[in-house]
Amino acid sequence: MSLISVTNLTFAYEGSYDNIFENVNFQIDTDWKLGFTGRNGRGKTTFLNLLLGKYEYSGHIAAHVGFEYFPFQVEHKENNTIDVIEDLFPDYVQWKLIRELSLLKVSEDVLYRPFDSLSNGEQTKVLLATLFIKENRFLLIDEPTNHLDMHARKLVSDYLKTKSGFILVSHDRSFLDNCVDHILSINKTSIEIQKGNFSSWWENKKRQDQFELAENEKLRKDIKRLSDSAKRTSNWSHEVEKTKNGTRNSGSKVDKGYIGHKAAKMMKRSKAIEQRQQSAIDEKSKLLKNIENADSLEISQLAYHKKQLVQLEHVSIFYDEKKVCTDINLMIEQGERIALSGQNGSGKSSIIKLICGEELNYTGTLRKDHQLQISYVSQDTSHLQGKLSDYAAHHGIDESLFKSILRKLDFSRVQFEKDMSTFSGGQKKKVLIAQSLSEKVHLHIWDEPLNFIDVISRIQIEELLLEYAPTILFVEHDKEFCENVATKIIEL
Template identity: 25%
Template sequence: MLLNVSHIYKSFGEDSIIKDATFTVDEGSKVAIVGNNGTGKSTLLKIIIGDLPADDGEVTLKKDATMGYLAQYQEDSFGSNILDTVLSAREDLLSMERHLAEMEQQMSEIAHSEMEAFMENYHKLQHQFDLKGGYTFRSEAVGILKGLGFEGDELSKSMNELSGGQKTRVSLGRLLASAPDLLLLDEPINHLDLNSIMWLEGYLASYKGAVVIVAHDRYFLDKIADHVVDLSYGRTSVYTGNYSSFVAQKELAQISYENAYEKQQKEIEHQKAVIEKLQSYNREKSIKRAESRKKLLDKMDVMDAPDKDLPKMRLTLEIEKESGKDVLDFSHVTKSYDDKNIFTDLSFDVHKGDRIAILGDNGTGKTTILKCINGLTDFESGEIRFGANVTVGYYDQEQQGLTESNTIFSELHDAYPFLTETKVRNTLAAFMFTEDDVFKRISDLSGGERGRVSLAKLMLSKSNLLILDEPTNHLDMDSKQMLEEALNEYDGTLLYVSHDRYFVNKTANTILELSNGVLTKYLGNYDDYIAKKEQLFGSASSSGAAQSSGANQEATAAKLDFKEQKRIEAEKRKLQNRILKIEQEIESLEAEKTAIDEEFLKPENMTNSAKLNELTAKQNKINDKLDSLYQQWEEISSL
C-alpha cells in the first residue's frame, strides 16, 4: 500500500463538504476520483498533499515515497525557459552532473597519492548518475514536452511569455519528468489538444508509479483508471475497473443504497412512534425508556437521501416537424480572419438522421464552421444551403445568445413569449432552477448554470437540426449523461463540435476530422474513428496530396490499394532497421564505456594525468553520443 486516506472530514463554515473519505492507493495503481461539481474532489487532493488541513481523519504515505501534485491553476513558474523549467524537476541529476564536471576539471591537478581515492569517488558518482538516468533525462524531458505539444524553438521560450494554459502544460511536464512514486493530477487535460491527450493517456497508462486523477473527461478515465473512487454525499465508495465499469457497478450500488435508505427511514419512523407512545404513558419508567431510545436515535448515522431524491436535470428533445432528406449543404466555403486562412474550398453534406461530430486540434476552425452555418460570421466564398423544412437550434459554448441583463425567467419568456408563466417555471425546474433562483441575473450565473439555461432554450425550440458547440463544457457528470440520453432519443439531425470523446462515442454515427483546412470523413463513433485511423497508419502522403488540392477525403481502410500498403510496410521496415542499427550502436558504445572505466583503474594510468584527461575526453564523447542515440531511439520508436 502506497497511500492510505482514512476517515477524512472537511467543512467550510457550516457547509460540510467531505463527511467520511476513505480509500487506499496501491503501488502502480491508477485511481480516478469522480463526483459532481462541488463534491470536494479538488479539496480532497489538497488535503492529501497537505495544502489544506482535514477537520478529522488521517492521510498516510509510505515511508520514503515521493509525491507530486498538479493543481488546476498554476501560480508559480520555475526556470528561465520551458526546457530549463522541466529539467529543474531533476535537480538531483543536475547537481550530480555539475559535480562530475567539476571533478573532471580537477583530475589533472590531483596529487598522485590522492588519485586512487579520487577516481574511486568519481566512478561511484558516475555510476549513481547513470543508474538514475543521468545520461537520458534531458532527452526524456524533451520527449515529454513534445508529447504535450511543445516543438523545436518553443523549448527555449521564456516562461514569462507563456499563457496560463501553456504554463499548466509546462508544470505537467515538469511533474512527469520528476517521476514521483505517486502522481496527483487535478484536471490535467484542460489545456491539451486531442493529440496531447492521447499521448498523456499512453504515458500514464504505462507509468510505473501510482496515479490519482480528478478529471471530467470520461474517455480519458476509461483509458487509464483501474479503480474509481466515487465521492458522493461527502463519502467515498471504491469500485474496481475503469469509468465505464464504475457506471455499471454504481447503478447496482444505487439500488442497494436506496433499499438501505428506505429501510432506515422506516426504522426512524418506527422509533419516533415508539418514543411518542412511551412519552404518552407519562410514567417515570416509560419516560426514561423514551429518553434512552431518543438518545440512540440522535446518535444514529442518518443516510443522505439517494440521488433520485436530489435535483437532477431533466431534458427531452423533441421536433415540431420533420425535415427533408437533405438537411444541409456546406459547399466550397472559404474563410479567413485578418489575412489568416482558416479553411479553403471546404465542403460536406448533412442528411436527415446524421449525428456528425467535428473533431480537430484547437484553432483549426471547427467552431468557425458552426458560426458560418448559423450566420454569426461571414465567409469569403462558397455557399451554405438548408434543406426543406429545416429548423435550427444552436448551442453556443460561449453562451453569447444569452442576454446578460435578463433574469433566467425573462431569458426564456422573451425567447418564447407564447409560453405561460407556469410552463416557463416548469421548464426551468426541469433544469434545476426553482423558486427565487429563476430571478437570478444571467450575468451572475456560473458556467454550468449558463449551460443549463441554454439547454432549456434549445429544448423549447423543438428544432429538427441541432448545432452544438462544446455542449458538455461546464456540465457535471450526471448532466452530461442526461444530455447523451436525450440526444440518443432525439428524432432530428445532429451536428456538433466536441472535445469530449466519451460524449462523441455515445452520440455520433459520423466523424469529420478537420486538419490543415481539410475534412476527412469516418463512419461510426469515436472508437470506430480511432480504429480506422490505425488501419490507415502511414497514409500521411495521400492525406497531404488531398490537402494541397483542397479536396475532401473519404478515408476508409478499403481505399488503401495494394501498392499503398506495400509502401507502408516498406516504411515500417526502414524504421525497424534504423532502430536495430541504433540499438547496435548503443551496445557497442556501452562496451567501449566499460572498457574505459577499466582503463581508469589501471595503476599505470592512475598516476598519468595526461592519460586520465584523454580517457575522460573519450568518456564524455561517448556519453554525448549515447545521449543523442537514446533520443533518436525514442523518437523513431514513437513513430
C-alpha cells in the first residue's frame, strides 16, 4: 500500500480563461478500487492525463507507483493479437496472460487471429488482460464498457471486482456498484472522495443537496426578514433624530440629549441587524455550489391514428447471404418503451435499421405505415461538425428548444459557440438526443444512446422517458436504465 497525494493542483488548457482544477487536494490509496464519476466535460480524462504527466500544471502530484492507461493505442490492428500484445508489453509472461484471458472467458485461439477480426468485446477483454499482467502499476481505466453488451459488462465488472489498485471511469451505475469500494467525484466546484460504491455516493449526494436546498430557503427567508427589520429600525432612528429640533406636545423644550441617545441606540440596533443579514448572505453563498443542473426535460410526441405502429412477422435479416437474425416477431404499440436486448452480433442494430427504412435483405413481413414519423439516434457521432445553430436549421428543429435541452444536460453557453467536432464523445451523443427530443415524431428509435454520457444526464433522460412515456424502441447495455425505463424487454 502507498499513497498518491494531490496538493494544490491547478490546471487550465493553454488559451483558456477558466481553470479546470483549482487548488485541489486529496489522497488516493493505491489498494483502492476507485470509481471516477462526474458530468461530461468536467475533466475526468484530463485528470488521468495529468497523472500520466502529459500536461504542465501548478501544484504537486506525488506517487510511488507508475501509471498505466487503458485503452491502449493499437497501431497495427491487422497484426495477430499475440503480436499486438507483444508490441504493448514486450516482457509479458505468457502463462499470466492465459490466466487473465481465462478469467475473462476469452479462448486462447484469439491470440492467433488478426486483432481487427476480434469483436469490440473481445478486443476490450484482451487489452484488459494485458493491462492486469503489468505489475507495480496503478491502473487508469477509462470507460471500458462502451460497446460492451450487458453480458460482457457483467463479466468485466466481476473480473474487476477481484482486482485492486485502479481508477475506473464509467457511467454505468450497476457496473460501478459491483466492482468499486470508493468514489472519486468531480463536482461543480470541488473534487471529493467517499468510501462506498456509486449508489451510496449518490444517496449521500442527494441528502446533501436536499439539506443545502432547505438551508438555502431558510437563509433566504432570514435575509428578507432581517432586511425588512433593518429598514424599519433605520427609518425609526431617522424619525426620532428629526424630533430633536422640535418640541414636545406639552410645549416644553425637547430633551435633545435623550433623543440623540435613543436615535443612536436604534442606529446601533440597525447596524447589528445589517451585520446579521450580511452574515446570512455570506453563509448562503457557500451553499448550492455543487448542486447539479438536473432540471427535468420536456418533450411532446405526436399522437398516431393507430394503436399499432410497427409489426415484424417471422423476419430474418441477411448480410452477404449470412443470416444475422432469424424469425423475429415484434410489435410496437403506442406508449410502449421496448428494449432490444442480446449479445453483440445478435441483430439488434439490423432490426432498428430495417424499421427505419434502410434497404436490407430480409425475409418475412414488415408492416409500417408510410405516414409514420420516426426519429433515429445512431451509435455514430463522427458526422457532427459546425455550429449548433446551423445544425438546428439544417434539421428543421426549434433552435431554442434544442439548446434549452442541451443546457439542461449541462452544456455551458460557451459550448454553443464551438464547433461540434471539438465536443467530447458524451457531448456529441447529447446533441443527437437533444435533436431527437426536439423532433415532432410518432416513434423514437435509439441505438446505444448512452455511450459516453455521464450518470446524472442518464438519470435525467430516464426520468424524462418515465414522465412523458413516449413510444420508443431502444438498444442500451446499461442494465439499470433498461430495467427502470422499459415496459417490455425483447431478448434476441
